[in-house]
Amino acid sequence: MKALTAVPAYDVEARADRLSALAVRALIEEARLSPKPGLVDSRGAGAHRDLSLDLMERSALSLQPTFYRLALHSWLRPADGALRQEIGRLGREGEQQMMAATDGVNTHRGAIWALGLLVSASAMLGGRGSVAFIAAAAAQLASLPDPFSPKNFSKGQRAVQRYRVPGARDEAVEGFPHVVGRALPQLHRSRRQGADESQARLDALMAIMCTLTDTCVLNRGGMPALNAMHRGALAVLAAGGAATPAGRDALAELERRMLQDNASPGGAADLLAATIFLDWVSA
Numbered sequence: 604m605k606a607l608t609a610v611p612a613y614d615v616e617a618r619a620d621r622l623s624a625l626a627v628r629a630l631i632e633e634a635r636l637s638p639k640p641g642l643v644d645s646r647g648a649g650a651h652r653d654l655s656l657d658l659m660e661r662s663a664l665s666l667q668p669t670f671y672r673l674a675l676h677s678w679l680r681p682a683d684g685a686l687r688q689e690i691g692r693l694g695r696e697g698e699q700q701m702m703a704a705t706d707g708v709n710t711h712r713g714a715i716w717a718l719g720l721l722v723s724a725s726a727m728l729g730g731r732g733s734v735a736f737i738a739a740a741a742a743q744l745a746s747l748p749d750p751f752s753p754k755n756f757s758k759g760q761r762a763v764q765r766y767r768v769p770g771a772r773d774e775a776v777e778g779f780p781h782v783v784g785r786a787l788p789q790l791h792r793s794r795r796q797g798a799d800e801s802q803a804r805l806d807a808l809m810a811i812m813c814t815l816t817d818t819c820v821l822n823r824g825g826m827p828a829l830n831a832m833h834r835g836a837l838a839v840l841a842a843g844g845a846a847t848p849a850g851r852d853a854l855a856e857l858e859r860r861m862l863q864d865n866a867s868p869g870g871a872a873d874l875l876a877a878t879i880f881l882d883w884v885s886a
């Protein structure tokens with residue numbers, strides 16, 4: 604333990620700063636990536652009326668101090684009740700800062716949760732863990748009870764109960780299976796097959812959208828919209844992904860369907876940002 608705490612404070616601060624800068628960068632690159640079906644991207648607001656790329660970027664930048672504090676407080680600490688309580692408090696403060704920066708629009712609630720846990724988990728491991736270890740540490744944190752969590756019923760929880768599907772909490776408690784088992788392998792596979800970085804990230808998004816029970820989609824379009832998203836994303840990958848003309852046609856078809864359903868896969872977008880972040884920080 605002595606050797607671990609011997610890291611100079613300024614070094615820990617610099618490394619916490621780096622983790623927070625990468626988390627913000629991941630959010631901005633996720634928001635700009637185009638063409639994403641239903642979501643805000645560099646072309647426009649997708650299925651949203653109250654969001655824009657400018658707002659998403661402002662929101663992402665407002666979260667830098669939150670990610671920094673999460674990293675600093677989690678540095679080389681074990682996953683226990685005290686740390687869980689602290690990151691819950693910091694995460695909720697981050698939500699308030701986001702709401703202040705966006706005049707009350709929810710731009711990044713799910714992203715604060717997923718990236719917040721992964722920033723904390725990376726810091727618990729001293730800023731350089733493998734994907735498997737970071738995801739396991741994040742899952743441990745997410746599994747611990749959060750004594751001060753507000754008791755009001757969220758939209759996400761409503762969908763989880765109504766449709767009996769896993770939501771944002773379950774994805775984290777299970778160690779982010781859509782990131783670790785689907786998106787990251789697809790990102791690496793698409794790069795190896797010659798896709799450029801944007802195409803590889805779009806393929807990673809499709810790998811998430813193939814199976815995620817995204818409560819944003821369920822809330823807006825119900826089970827038919829979710830099933831259409833699963834089928835459409837699978838069709839993009841089956842056609843060869845975003846690097847191929849057939850894959851791009853399938854992506855355009857998926858976008859048409861999602862706009863028709865007024866559906867936007869916000870949970871999948873959060874997990875894509877988490878994928879980009881983990882790809883950068885993992886050893």
Ligand SMILES: CC(C)(COP(=O)(O)OP(=O)(O)OC[C@H]1O[C@@H](n2cnc3c(N)ncnc32)[C@H](O)[C@@H]1O)[C@@H](O)C(=O)NCCC(=O)NCCS
Pocket residue numbers: 690691692693694695712713714715716719720749752757758759760769770771772774815816817818819869870871873874
């Ligand atoms: C866990 C959170 C996201 C609440 O989730 P809940 O399912 O109750 O509903 P809510 O409608 O508030 O948010 C759901 C959001 O999660 C994302 N999402 C939706 N479906 C999924 C899914 N299947 N998997 C992952 N993310 C998803 C979307 O962005 C969606 O908007 C979060 O707001 C929270 O409770 N945070 C507490 C603060 C905390 O402990 N923070 C610690 C880490 S920073």
Ligand SMILES: Nc1ncnc2c1ncn2[C@@H]1O[C@H](COP(=O)(O)OP(=O)(O)OP(=O)(O)O)[C@@H](O)[C@H]1O
Pocket residue numbers: 633634641642643644651654659709710711712713714715758819822823867868869870872873
């Ligand atoms: N590029 C993006 N476009 C849209 N949403 C995104 C994007 N990236 C991440 N998200 C996530 O999607 C969630 C916003 O989804 P949504 O708009 O469905 O939520 P809501 O405001 O609760 O619901 P609604 O808009 O149906 O009233 C945010 O919590 C955010 O984390």
